[in-house]
Amino acid sequence: MxxxxxxxxxxxxxxxxxxxxxxxxxxxxxxxxxxxxxxxxxxxxxxxxxSPSFPKQLGSRGNYPTRKGIPSFLISRMNVYRICRPGFEAASDQKFWFIKVEETKEPNKFKVLSPFSRHPIKSMPPSFPKELNLLSFCVEETVSAFSIRQRREDPDTDVDDHNPLIRKITFASDFISSRSAVVISRGNLWRVTSDGNGNPWNKFNSNIKFRDIANFDGKFVTVDLYGIISERDENTFSLEEVRSTLDQTASECERYFVESCGHLYLVVRDLYICSDQVYYYPKIDGFIKETGDDPVPVKFRVYKRIPCSGDEQNEYDWVEVTDLSDQVFFVSTDCSFSFSTQDSKGCHGNCIIYVDEITDVEHLENKERYEEDDDNNELWHLKNGRVGLFNLADQSSGSLALFPEYLAMFWPPPTWLMGDQASSSS
Missing domain, CATH: 1.20.1280 (Monooxygenase)
Structure with missing residues (x-):
């Protein structure tokens, strides 16, 4: 003693x-x-x-200094945090929960978003705390992404819902000095600057339909509809490297970049296996399912970016991997990330949790909106079985609702988050 x-x-x-x-x-x-x-x-x-202050207003596409009613955009930061329960050091079956929040104009005020979309959750459980004391938990930032919403004509009103024409926005590492970003809108790649001089939107090749972009290793890495990967210097935007399609058959597929353990991966949802059921529709910059009740088969492939050996034309190569060890990849249009299941009882790695964003053709033709429920559709993907889990080992898949241990990481909020320790000031 x-x-x-x-x-x-x-x-x-x-x-x-x-x-x-x-x-x-x-x-x-x-x-x-x-x-x-x-x-x-x-x-x-x-x-x-x-980091750069957000939310941040950005001018509309096109230079309209005198016209009224031209929308502008508000860019906000979305963060996904992994919150571990109190007493996690001594827990043999560590429990954690992912929360996605969006910054607001008020300091230290956030909107809680659906983990499967950009929709704010307006009907949280009554016991969900209004404030979270982050010192009461182990909190890790899993990924930081951005949303872009169209402002109303009245600048004093709140912003509209997210702009569906904007698929992805990524900023340069030195955004404070360069004031530049890259946006994928309707499949087109735009360089956006916010220095206040001239038209802030500049389009790259309009004949290419891009699916995702990542800022990695000082470069903007893009992938198009057919799997061609390009790397651009994030400061000069000069094209440094082009990698031909990784697919044996160059086809229209959904593609996502994921950073994991210091490496960049490309996750491909292979739609070639269901090309008679699903096709790309440029008007909505998305995939459409033909009318019918037959389920769409699900298959994913994963590629890892590695340095080339020897005198190769390209500096980096992409190799297919079939084992993610204890890692789980979460992929969606809004944000993608990875996490470890090493300390989570009942959960195993080497799988992909995905948001099925294929649109049914009947809804498109009839211009129908999905039936609203009590929480204004923010959890529509989950409630309609559109969030799934794919096992890379045995190539099986199913609705996330069939895997309660994994589902509990995202929804609903865990009871241990509702205790007294969560109600103190944040």
């Missing part, structure tokens, strides 16, 4: 040691939590620099 009393208090750690520890923290959230331990730690480590 005497030896225990003589141990140095955590607050008495040397400043140089604290600074060394802080240098190994890999996110702004971790630095803030580190500084929140005590005044000694807070004074030893400076506040991390803030």
């Amino acid at each position: 005497a030896a225990c009393r003589q141990r140095s208090c955590w607050s008495q750690l040397p400043r140089d040691l604290l600074s060394c520890i802080a240098q190994h923290l890999d996110s702004r959230l971790h630095v803030l939590r580190f500084r929140a331990v005590c005044s000694s730690w807070r004074s030893s480590v400076p506040l991390p620099p803030k």
Whole structure:
């Protein structure tokens, strides 16, 4: 006991040691939590620099300085956090829950979004806390993405729902100085600048239909409808490398980039196996299912970006992988990410959770809106069986509702998040 009393208090750690520890923290959230331990730690480590301020307004496509009623856009940051239950250090079956939030114009105020879409969840359970004290949990930022919403004509009103014509927006790493981003809109690739000079929208090749874009290793990496991968310098936007399609048969497929464990992956939903049922429809920049009750078969392939060996024309190669170890990939148009199941009882890796975004042709032809329910459709994909799980090992798939251990990671909110420790100020 005497030896225990003589141990140095955590607050008495040397400043140089604290600074060394802080240098190994890999996110702004971790630095803030580190500084929140005590005044000694807070004074030893400076506040991390803030990322670009959001939400941010962006002009419309086209230069209309005198016309009224031309919409502008509001860009907001979406973050997905993994929250672990209290006492996670001693838990042999660690439980965690993913929450997706969007920044608002008010500081430290967020909207809770559906994990499967960009829709804000308006009908959260009554016991869901209004505030979360992040010091009460282990919180990890899983991915940071962006939404782009069209503003109403009245600037004092709230913004409309997300713009369905905008598929993806990604910013340059030095956005503060370059003020530039890349947007995929209706399949077209646009460079967008917000320096206030001239038309902020500049289109690249309009004959190519792009499906996803990632900012990785100082480059904008894009993939098109047929699987051709291009890499551009994020500052000059000069084309540095083009990789021909990875598919044996170049076909129209859904494609997503996923970052995992420091590597970039391409996840391909193979629609060639159901080309008689599903086709790409440029007008909506999406895939349409022909009329019929036959289920669409599901198949995914995964490719990993690796450095080339020898004197290759390309600097990087893409190789197909069939084993993701303990990793699970989550893919959707809104955001994609990976997470480990190593500490989660009942869940195994090497699988893909996906949002089925294929549109039924009858809804398109009749211009029908899906029937609204009590929560205004924000969980429509989940409630209609459009969120699925694909096992890479045995190539099986099924609705996420058939895998309760995985479903519980996303919905509904866990009971341990509703306790007293979650109701204190954030």
